Amino acid sequence: MAHVPSHRRGAGGGGARGGRDARRGRGRHHHEGRGGAGADGVLLAPPRPRPRPPSRAGRPARPRRAPGRAPGRADAHGVRRVRRPQAARGGRSRLTSAANAIARAVLRYRARYTLGALCLAAATGFSLAIPWTVKHAIDALAREGAGAALGGEVGLILALAAAHWITRLGSRFATIGAAQRVEADLRDGLYAALQKFPPEFFARHSTGDLMTRASSDVTAVRSLVGFGAISLIQTVLAFGGALAAMLAVDPWLTLWAMAPLPVLVLLARRFNVALNARTQATQEQLGVVSGRVQETLAGMAMIRAYTLEPRAAGAFAEANRALLERGVALAAIQARFTPLMSLIAGVGVLVVIWVGGQGVAAGRITLGDLVAFNGYLAYLAWPTVALGLTLSVVRRGLTSMERIQEIVEAAPPAAGEGAPLAGAPSLAFEHLTWGYPGRGPALRDVTFAVAPGEIVAVVGPTGAGKTTLGLLLARLWDPPPGTVSVGGRDVTALPLATLRATVGWVPQEAFLFSRSIEDNVTLGRAGLDVAAATRAAGVDTEVAAFPDGYATVVGERGLTVSGGQRQRLALARALAGRPRLLVLDDVFASVDAATEDAIVRALRASGLTILVMTHRLRVAQAADRIVVLENGSVEASGEHAALLAAGGLYARLWRRQQLEAEIARA
Ligand SMILES: Nc1ncnc2c1ncn2[C@@H]1O[C@H](COP(=O)(O)OP(=O)(O)O)[C@@H](O)[C@H]1O
Ligand SMILES: [Mg+2]
Incomplete structure (x- = not known):
């Protein structure tokens, strides 16, 4: 029939x-x-x-x-x-x-x-x-x-x-x-x-x-x-x-x-x-x-x-x-x-x-x-x-x-739109111990604070827990209550919309949508200064050289950009939203020294509170303070010179990277 x-x-x-x-x-x-x-x-x-x-x-x-x-x-x-x-x-x-x-x-x-x-x-x-x-x-x-x-x-x-x-x-x-x-x-x-x-x-x-x-x-x-x-x-x-x-x-x-x-x-x-x-x-x-x-x-x-x-x-x-x-x-x-x-x-x-x-x-x-x-x-x-x-x-x-x-x-409620906290907030981790489900702790008793407007670098070898720290701060995973606070407020108690508007998170593996550069930076948010953001992220000259400039489509069905460009576009995306606190996860991994210096200068001038995770100590040297992470625990913290003098993990990593840089130059 x-x-x-x-x-x-x-x-x-x-x-x-x-x-x-x-x-x-x-x-x-x-x-x-x-x-x-x-x-x-x-x-x-x-x-x-x-x-x-x-x-x-x-x-x-x-x-x-x-x-x-x-x-x-x-x-x-x-x-x-x-x-x-x-x-x-x-x-x-x-x-x-x-x-x-x-x-x-x-x-x-x-x-x-x-x-x-x-x-x-x-x-x-x-x-x-x-x-x-x-x-x-x-x-x-x-x-x-x-x-x-x-x-x-x-x-x-x-x-x-x-x-x-x-x-x-x-x-x-x-x-x-x-x-x-x-x-x-x-x-x-x-x-x-x-x-x-x-x-x-x-x-x-x-x-x-x-x-x-x-x-x-x-x-x-x-x-x-x-x-x-x-x-x-x-x-x-x-x-x-x-x-x-x-x-x-x-x-x-x-x-x-x-x-x-x-x-x-x-x-x-x-x-x-x-x-x-x-x-x-x-x-x-x-x-x-x-x-x-x-x-x-x-x-x-x-x-x-x-x-x-x-x-x-x-x-x-x-x-x-x-x-x-x-x-x-x-x-x-x-x-x-x-x-x-x-x-x-x-x-x-x-x-x-x-x-x-x-x-x-x-x-x-x-x-x-x-x-x-x-x-x-x-x-x-x-x-x-x-x-x-x-x-x-x-x-x-x-x-x-x-x-x-x-x-x-x-489905949990969506974050929605929210106003960021006023001014650059402080940031604090207090006795933070946390692990991925079914795994041992990725972070153990991590305690340190970042003052408003301060730039703190978190350094450590791969697997030390740097990325995890950023994920918990951005509440992409939920930290235990009372262990992570922004502007003096527990992130688990802060409305998600406020947290998301306050924190500009740039992931280690940046993802670009198959859209134009401009769309990728604005993400549909209105009234953003795309040019200023790409300039601060040190990617503006490269974008200008793309076939259609800001209208160039990137990603799967468009122009393929390098890993470094992708990271800096992601940085521009974060900066364009005018966050109060920046979390940069190994963003400088594939950036040359001159660009890196320019970006760091622009970031310093922004007056934002910045937490920068990196395994490249050259960036850490430019920070106000350094926290050394090893196996999920804070091994040491302080200024570059003091950490070098102390001769711990930081000094060892520093010597090795200096050596690598020399070999690369030779
Ligand atoms: N999604 C995940 N699930 C389970 N374990 C993870 C996950 N992501 C990272 N880890 C583990 O957590 C630890 C810290 O990783 P990560 O924060 O990525 O270190 P880093 O960024 O310093 O290289 C590592 O032992 C890693 O294997
Ligand atoms: Mg990482």
């Missing part, structure tokens, strides 16, 4: 599962034989350690907390911890909340959905009128023989068919259009939520998992609110209408015709379960395959440089083979069930012809009645067969919505 292909598309594209559900599915629905190889393929795993997917199954039920979401929201940005208390109790309440979320999304387009439902009701009415008209025609034939005038009936049937076609088209347009809008809203919401999470969240969720939620899960929900909605309404209307019509023809015959129905429903249920399990498995494997592609593209240079092509191709082929196997298993279940259900539906027709034929012979019903009855029965066959598919679309849509909600509901 007409909607088979559209459903197939829905089923294929939708219903993505990330690791969690699919794993659960795999555990329960054992895949025979070669399916197991596919499962191993998944566990063979991308080279990057996969953060453990938030798992509900097998997690001991947590003690119930008082209802309300505040505690969860406050303590973490993590999805797992944020789930509301009752959610731990079972799937039903989670599905209910997903269903509520879908209802809210759908209600925004209630006019379209109402129109769609009305059109569908009209279409059902028109198509149910066709067998009735046929019955009249046949009864007339039986009464009047070949001479019967059937022009009216033929015209009516044509008109009904046309009306059915138009109203059905209308229902499709209205509903599918609404579904597309719901999908767009979902994507927007998810995207907005993803913007708000701190790095901690992205460290726990693989890109693949998040991409799956943003793509296939959203599509699965669209299938639910589009095809699923149409199909559900249509099933209800068809059963209601056709059953009423059949009862009107002959209640006894109706009873006979419904005999195979329970078998059909049971079969549809089994089909639903099997289909679900295999779709989940396929979707999960699809995630693995796209993960491999993504990684290969990202690491193309490495793959080339180390001639890893055969290995990469092998790993891909293996994942792809597992995907093929699961896809075939999915197709097999569809191939096995659908004809079987048609067969059983066919048995119903057989029974009707047999019992009904006797009724006609006995004169209980007319031949026209029997033909019309068969027409209604045939009308019911599709919704019955499709019931399994419809239910599976609904279930997958709900599960996907749940996965989307997990992200959307866990």
Whole structure:
């Protein structure tokens, strides 16, 4: 029938599962034989350690907390911890909340959905009128023989068919259009939520998992609110209408015709379960395959440089083979069930012809009645067969919505716009001990302060904890309360918007968007002095030499800039926002000495409080004070000359860098 292909598309594209559900599915629905190889393929795993997917199954039920979401929201940005208390109790309440979320999304387009439902009701009415008209025609034939005038009936049937076609088209347009809008809203919401999470969240969720939620899960929900909605309404209307019509023809015959129905429903249920399990498995494997592609593209240079092509191709082929196997298993279940259900539906027709034929012979019903009855029965066959598919679309849509909600509901509030603190603030670390989740401390009892307008350099070898210090200060990771303060206020208590406006953070690995230089510096903020910022960052002459100056597009689809230029553009980006406190993370790593001096002069003239992390001691020498970090602990601090005289780690590093500079000059 007409909607088979559209459903197939829905089923294929939708219903993505990330690791969690699919794993659960795999555990329960054992895949025979070669399916197991596919499962191993998944566990063979991308080279990057996969953060453990938030798992509900097998997690001991947590003690119930008082209802309300505040505690969860406050303590973490993590999805797992944020789930509301009752959610731990079972799937039903989670599905209910997903269903509520879908209802809210759908209600925004209630006019379209109402129109769609009305059109569908009209279409059902028109198509149910066709067998009735046929019955009249046949009864007339039986009464009047070949001479019967059937022009009216033929015209009516044509008109009904046309009306059915138009109203059905209308229902499709209205509903599918609404579904597309719901999908767009979902994507927007998810995207907005993803913007708000701190790095901690992205460290726990693989890109693949998040991409799956943003793509296939959203599509699965669209299938639910589009095809699923149409199909559900249509099933209800068809059963209601056709059953009423059949009862009107002959209640006894109706009873006979419904005999195979329970078998059909049971079969549809089994089909639903099997289909679900295999779709989940396929979707999960699809995630693995796209993960491999993504990684290969990202690491193309490495793959080339180390001639890893055969290995990469092998790993891909293996994942792809597992995907093929699961896809075939999915197709097999569809191939096995659908004809079987048609067969059983066919048995119903057989029974009707047999019992009904006797009724006609006995004169209980007319031949026209029997033909019309068969027409209604045939009308019911599709919704019955499709019931399994419809239910599976609904279930997958709900599960996907749940996965989307997990992200959307866990999103912390956005920082928003805020005014910076007035004037250059002081900065203090007090007994700061902190480590990345699951690792030992990266910083141990770090205590030092920076006075307003002071420039302090944090030096130390790679891995000493310099970057970590900056991340905690900018609250890209949350430090323990009371350990980091800006302007005398604890950063964890300071509104995030104020902190972000106050602190200009320039990361070690600067990232440029694939936009113009100007956009990259302003980031859409209005009224900024781009020229002054690039001048202070010592990158203005280079920008002027670019083909289109400030309008030059950089990044993936534009001009490739050097690492040093990228860092200085990032510095310009920070300076343009007029922060009060600058945090520079190894910004001078690839800058020549003359540019470095010019930048340092400009920074000193700015009067900002500056914390500059560097492993290059030449920059440190220009600072007011130096803090030496080793293995996460403050080893020494003081002025350049004093630290040299003390002869510790700083003096050793200094001597080595002097030597390196001499060798480089020679
Ligand atoms: N995202 C992370 N997850 C876990 N450990 C990390 C992460 N980033 C850094 N580390 C560890 O923290 C320590 C300090 O690193 P980092 O602050 O980057 O040092 P530096 O910037 O001085 O080179 C190192 O041992 C490093 O391995
Ligand atoms: Mg670093």
